[in-house]
Amino acid sequence: MSYRIHFTDQDLARTRLAHAPVPLTELDRAARTLKDGVNPARLDAWRRRTRARLSVSARMALSLIPRTGWSPALLTPVGNGTFEEQLDRIRSIPPEHLHDDLARLAHHRPMADWARRLSDDAELRERLYRGFADLHHALLEPVWPRLTQHFIADRTMRTRHFLNGGVEAMLAQVSPRSVSWNPPVLEVRMPPHIDHDLHLEGQGLLLAPSLFGSGTSVDDDARPQPVLSYPAFQDQPLLHLTALAPRDTRPGHAALAALLGRTRANVLAAIADHPGCTTTELAALIGIAPPSASEHATVLRRAGLIHTLRYRNTALHEPTDLGTALLDNPQPPSSTRNRSLPVRVDRRAAPNARSVRRGATNRTPESRSRTRGTSSGPFSARTVRRARLPGRRPARHS
Secondary structure, eight states: OEEEEEOOHHHHHHOEEOSSOOHHHHHHHHHHHHHHOOOHHHHHHHHHHHHHHOOHHHHHHHTTSOSSSOOOGGGSOBSSOOHHHHHHHHHTSOHHHHHHHHHHHHTTSOOOHHHHTGGGOHHHHHHHHHHHHHHHHHHTGGGHHHHHHHHHHHHHHHHHHHHHHHHHHHHHTSOTTTEEEETTEEEEEOOTTOOEEEEOTTOOOEEEEESSOSSOEEETTOBSSOEEEEETTTTSHHHHHTTTSOOOOOTTHHHHHHHHOHHHHHHHHHHHHSTTEEHHHHHHHHTSOHHHHHHHHHHHHHTTSEEEEEETTEEEEEEOHHHHHHHHOOSOOTTTTTOOOOOOOOTTTSOOHHHHHHOOSSSOHHHHHHHTTOSOSTTSHHHHHHHHSTTOOOOOOO
16 A cells, blocks of 8 residues: 655645754654564664663653554654754643543554553653653664764755756655655555555655664654655665664774864764764764864864855855865874884993982082082983983973
8 A cells, every 4th residue: 555645836845855863753763663673684783782771661662652553643743853852842742632642542553551541640651751761862862873974964865866856856766665756646655554645735745864664654743744754775775784883983093083082083074974064963973062063163174174164054064185184094104103213322421320320429529519400401410310210200390
């Protein structure tokens, strides 16, 4: 069966790409992926790590999200915002609305006894809300920088489709395995029990690539417009397969981190991998706060390693040739690496080491006064004596 999305000219004009991953959509898709067991080679390692981190409250929240079918309406994205902001909105849902939402789901699948008591038990509702926070922490937080990275890369590819052929070209190539564009209808393949028509009626459609799941989903209750979520890089099997595999670091990245600091080196590498990224995207890629990302970008810009283009209220960062060269070859040549310069001592000009260390008794009073350190110069006897003893700090000269 299929899910048919009907477009008007206004809908085509208002169809757009999401500017960042949609937290509640990603949480829903990740929960379904955790349960369905598909793509074991790609996802089983992530599943094992995730299940080990699930708290009792997280498992409680997970039980509300099915492998297939309808999720609770409380997980419907409303507006833009972080997961914390969306969770605050969920907390504000009136209990009677929550009761109606779960009653609707009970017609399609069995519900746990505790779910039927949610509208009457404030403590139980708070436990469920904590469970959604724990579920987000277990499923998404460890992979959020990687998820954001692939999101931006996929969005860049869709932008090229748009530049080459407009909105229709973008829709035609969004997910060739599960979506087909037959103007003015976008047809999404669905499980056999789902057959539906959605008339956008001027709302347009939000396209959101996802790191999780192998199918395409539609959330027609999302606001301000319905969301079509599809697998990122599904048309590039190798990249899709290795999306959650450990990343190879750049050669010599440890040396670059020692020079710039680990976070700043990661910022430079992220800008090089995603030229044109905004400060908010950069923060998400690295896993730091936007003000911190802005500060690191400012330092790199002043050093000539990146340059920033401002468009309205948005800063777009790109690496300079110097920054790219530093990333490509951050280590010194191996012939001079870790090589210390030899120190030669002219024993004819230097006093006997033993006499300097213990103090010679056969020297004249004048020579004793000179080597006793009455001068503050670096070659006094006290300086030499301290320099030769292991574990002693060098003498301080004023």
